[in-house]
Amino acid sequence: MARDGLVIGAVFTGAARAVPDRPAAVLGEDVLTFGELDAAADRMVGALRGVGVRRGDRVVCWNRTTLDVLPVFVALARIGAVHVPLGPALSADEATATARVARPVLLIADDTVPGATVGAAIGVAVVGLGGSAGPTGGAPTPEGATAPDVAEGPGETDPHVIFFTSGSTGRPKGVILSHRTNVLRTHPGSQLEPRGAMVCPYPLFHMGAWTIALQQWQARDTVVLVARADGAEIVAAVRRHRATRLNCVPAVWQRVLDTLAAEGGPGLAGGTLETLRFADTGTSRTPPELLAAIAEAAPNAVLRVFYGSTEAGNVAALDGVDVARKPGSCGVPGPFQEIELGPDGEVWVRGPLLFDGYFDDEAATRAVLRDGRYHTGDLATMDAEGYLSIVGRVGELIRTGGEAVAPGEVEAVLTRTDGVREAAVVGLPDATWGELICAVVVPSDPANPPDLAALRAGCVGRLAAHKHPRRVVYVDELPRTPATGQVLRRRLAERITAAAVEAGPAAVASIADNPPGSR
Template sequence: MTGMSQGLTVGSVIANAARAVPGATAAVIEGVEYSFEDLDLAGSRVARALVEWGAVPGDVALVFSRTSFELLAHFVGCARAGVVFAPLNPELDEPTIRAVADRTRPAFVLAQEVFASLGELVGAPSAWFPGAAHDRSGHTAPARAGAELPEVHGTDPHVAFFTSGSTGVPKAALVSHRTSVLLSHPGSQLEPRGPALCPWPLFHMAGWTIALGQWHARAPIVFVEGTTAPLLTAALRDHGIERFNAIPALWMRIAEHVRSEGASGGAAFPALRFADTGTSPTSVELLATIADLAPNAHVRVFYGSSEAGNVASLHHEDLLTRPGSCGQPSVLTEVRIASDGELLVRGPLLFDGYLGDEEATDAALVDGWYHTGDRAEMDSDGYLSIVGRVGTVIRTGGESVDPGVVEAALQEHPLVEQVAVFGLPDEQWGGTGVRGGGGDGASEPGRSALVPGRRCPEPPRLPPAPSPTPGARSHPAHRGDRPGGSSPPPPARRGARLMSLADRLVDRSLAERHEAYAAEVRQILEAAYRVVARTGHLDPPVRSILAEAGLSNPAFYRHFKSKDELLLVMLDEGRRGLAEYLDRRTAAVTGTSAEAGDRRVAEWVRGVLAQATDPDAALRTRPFVVEVERLHSRFPEEQAESERRLVDQLAVLLGGRGEWAGTVYALVFGELARHLRSESPPSPEDVERTVRFVLAGIVAEPVGRGSDRTPPEVAS
């Protein structure tokens, strides 16, 4: 028997849609459509499985998963079982995941198979119910009876979204069923909404709120896993997307990609009716660009948070007449400005507090008002503008100085492109402002007072892999890669031993399959090169490349057949993942960020290794732990043996316990990607040389600062 839902509950949203329009599309994932009936039945199966497993209402489940229909089913299933769904970014480092678990004390972990090891990390029982997925034969098994589902009330906790804001370890903002329903409700009259596109990872509140809004209106949502401009542009066009919400940075990527296509004679996205953005300052120029891309759309800017939902919005003619404003308060939201300028919010859309953190809850929720931490101004017409953060005001000589005002004044100088002003202690004045950005920064007053040792130097330049001379072996990592001369060689005995081992390892592991493997790589990349050259599309569908190559089932890349973009997965994942990792590290250390696409894979890895206090740990980043587990699980045994043996032997050689394997794959693919962008497709010799190059670059100079193996200390 199914438990009763009392009041506004998330489970009821799906049940109502399934009763009204069972065959209508609820979600599209990797080109596969799932109906509301599919989602309803799958959610019930997961709910019963959870109850049979021992889950009780109020249990907190940390959730680790890629975007998938199984994840949607677990979202609905948790709602119906009264379990708090707490999705966490699986790419967080292990100390952060442990800290989150210590704070939230989950009853169990729901982890997709590829993330199963995180259950042990958290120290809680782990489960996943893949049987909830849609039967690809076209039939869906009925939700079996047996386990009785509990009553779920609108005031019960539904989900915990993790938000770090500016305070370090992510806090879990607890949101009730009632608040989730109200946040996403489209209004009392159901209007035709058309399909929406969700680029948000599903450990973000925005993704689930957008999805629930579509499901309220019984409309479909298209999920994509990835934020590349070609991927998003293709999805917007192919699915006739009518609603799209993306951060300003994604809109800028899309606009640049559309410009690079050189298309003319019409709008890029004529089907769009709502083009939304927010979360960070949005320039008038970008808003005008969005309007050009989607001339039939209402362009809107939203301001809000996981704790308060949608607080304010700006749209229509106000976009141009009130630049810098975030609009008027939303329906059901009451705001006021405190004496210190902090924006306070009250209403039924607020969260219920931070899970497992009473101190933070008491500080954020005072007498029913949520303290946003943002300093704001409101004009006579009720339009809000965010002017800074509470606590950023600099007290100097007994006076209060607003960094934003100083930044605005400096920004007017023609030689200043970007600027940031922040405070540092000062013995004479109590505090003083420091300018960051503009010029070379070498003589800026106060820079030496920044936290010592937290600089992130530019990674050393790594030369391209040279072409080997006949009868000779070339090891690029031994060549000069620093301005003004060659690198000091690694400790002689250790370096020679590792290079010799690497040579023998490559020879032994690739000897049997080298010719077939290299020929297949060359065949696929040549086909991809032709398709890209012909279409101008940097990530054409897998089937297009395989058809061009005349390969129906290539052995080494069989696991990519279910993906929609071979190039994105095979060639860009390593480059993008390592770039994001190093950029996050750079931002944490220096407060700045570099454009990911401007660095080569080898430079990123070498830069991380050169700065890390633990070089082994530096490359054991979560994306590649996950990637190698996925590769191992999806390779057929008879075809994976040599590849798995290679990466496992590499793990032993490099001391990385198998977690290096995904990194090695990513590096090899990243290096081969150069041939698509600037050279001819790789030959068999290119493939072998690339593998040797990657191995040499990793093992020859991971520390390279002297025989004591002590790299410079950089706090992470």
């Protein structure tokens, strides 16, 4: 099939022709222009074809955040091969399990990971990632390599990338996104307008990183990568490049705010990021207090909260005055997204931005893609104006005394209680109630944490009595996913049930033995 339609490779061809000297990506002192990226990608096509990579093949890339992988990304798109990134923090066993599911023809790895070990375990060739030429040690770049053969390029419905989900149990699930889907998810519109640099704190195995990068590249502008999601590094990158856009998960925004606050010193106001025009967040519940602090730190920016997933893209967004007007909401449906709520409140999404299924896993695909709808597993409410609010997960519903309780709904109330810095809610097994609602609290002052009575009092008038916590456990921090900062509730419940909570004060208060009438 000839290269046709909405394909990712065309993004870089057009940008290199229009703005060859403009930086496409920056990491620290390293800069890669659109012209350099285009030329390196063309050389890379020859190198990859030289080791047998063809259209439809899957290539696993296991590396830290580095500009070296960008020519590989573009070259794979031009060949029509599928880019499969892995996180550098994975152990050899974890990487082996995930890579084996992808059934790749090649593993490209940098010197920070045990690529040879994983390659041997899954029986594929391994090449090193180094220098702007990309793969080394077994994948030489031919002299005078030319542009890719158009006849062998992909069509728009061909798979472009596979992102593996971060589920902690079971077989890893690879989310397939086509060229067309990724073009539509990241397209800036038919008229290019001045955009400015965007700082991306996400690691390069995460869908968010490549979505942000493609948004910038389609607009023919610069993405600024950081080696790690460190507050000081992000602040420095924004200021150095006069970035106009920054997207962080709530936990990373807090690091940014802590860095800015430290600039002020005792009795002085903290620093600000005045060049930002858009300050974005999402992926997990964002307390109103954090949103207010972001708005203060980025006084010239439109504040936006996004809700979405690797499978569905950007599902909904809240911005502007609605951030204050609709606290706790994640906004209205995004472009091309149709949202409805199932009988139990589960969010169902339909539209052209959906994924194509889980790689080589028909059962998992059938479980979530039904009648053209993606069943997200998220539970939500929708108000009379059509604003969506996520209240929990289908699999995380707590069944207590015959009632169903969504953890997110309770967490939203607890985080507004005096003395609570962060809170998560889990269900614990109980012979009388089925499950007990347990509040896991990071106190603002560990020496004086809010007791169970204070937490329950904060729920009065805001939540039905059966949703009030009946146990509280104090911890120093909540376990979260590394990339998105989502709370790992299942892990918390397992730790508490096994009496293995080691961080923070060990005090536990309970009214589990109260009779049902006490609700």
